[in-house]
Amino acid sequence: DAGVIQSPRHEVTEMGQEVTLRCKPISGHDYLFWYRQTMMRGLELLIYFNNNVPIDDSGMPEDRFSAKMPNASFSTLKIQPSEPRDSAVYFCASSLVTGNTEAFFGQGTRLTVV
Amino acid sequence: AQKVTQAQTEISVVEKEDVTLDCVYETRDTTYYLFWYKQPPSGELVFLIRRNSFDEQNEISGRYSWNFQKSTSSFNFTITASQVVDSAVYFCALRASNTGKLIFGQGTTLQVKP
Numbered sequence: 355d356a357g358v359i360q361s362p363r364h365e366v367t368e369m370g371q372e373v374t375l376r377c378k379p380i381s382g383h384d385y386l387f388w389y390r391q392t393m394m395r396g397l398e399l400l401i402y403f404n405n406n407v408p409i410d411d412s413g414m415p416e417d418r419f420s421a422k423m424p425n426a427s428f429s430t431l432k433i434q435p436s437e438p439r440d441s442a443v444y445f446c447a448s449s450l451v452t453g454n455t456e457a458f459f460g461q462g463t464r465l466t467v468v
Numbered sequence: 469a470q471k472v473t474q475a476q477t478e479i480s481v482v483e484k485e486d487v488t489l490d491c492v493y494e495t496r497d498t499t500y501y502l503f504w505y506k507q508p509p510s511g512e513l514v515f516l517i518r519r520n521s522f523d524e525q526n527e528i529s530g531r532y533s534w535n536f537q538k539s540t541s542s543f544n545f546t547i548t549a550s551q552v553v554d555s556a557v558y559f560c561a562l563r564a565s566n567t568g569k570l571i572f573g574q575g576t577t578l579q580v581k582p
Contacts, residue, residue, distance in 0.1 A: 385568050385570075387570060389572075396559075396572065396573070396574035396575050397559060397572040397574075397575065399569070399570065399571050399572070402568070402569065402570070404568060409567065409568070409569070410567070410569055443511070445513065447513075447570075449568075449570070451568070454501055454518070454520060454565075455518075456503055456515040456518050457515075457570055458515070459512065459513040461511070461512055462511060462512070
């Protein structure tokens with residue numbers, strides 16, 4: 355398997371623009387996680403899905419953030435409108451069902467909002 | 469509620485020194501899972517080890533060893549005879565058995581100087 359695939363790897367956008375980050379989890383994995391990494395806050399869990407259903411979105415910072423998982427092989431994280439403070443590295447991860455398995459991470463998307 | 473605390477923000481050692489990275493966790497679950505990940509300067513997150521809450525056996529893998537103590541809610545990570553290639557950010561993580569939620573500590577930046 356190719357692992358968790360995120361796109362784009364880098365994104366530079368202007369404040370106010372819409373940004374969409376994409377993730378393809380490992381085939382057969384039931385869980386999908388979105389994290390944001392910043393120097394100040396470390397690795398924050400934004401939202402996670404189980405079998406395509408959002409389970410906990412309490413980490414989503416504001417209504418400007420939304421995430422979807424229309425099928426088992428694809429998820430998006432959208433920011434609209436984007437702000438400079440959204441600049442961070444966004445990671446997607448997937449895992450098999452149940453906690454006794456590690457999560458596998460994508461390479462991350464480095465987002466810069468200017 | 470789940471929480472992971474890595475009190476050491478940054479550690480600097482000289483090559484060949486031993487170093488221990490601390491991790492303290494909080495959870496109300498009786499069954500849970502603990503993990504350590506490594507993030508080298510290249511940015512990817514690499515899984516190192518998983519431990520179940522009902523298995524308090526310590527583990528050694530080469531220069532790496534892990535000490536899990538439920539009584540103190542700690543899961544510490546020791547690198548023996550550190551090397552420059554060990555320089556990275558190390559994350560401790562906790563996963564709930566019932567919800568699958570996976571959260572991370574703030575991370576400890578380890579710098580190993582030649």
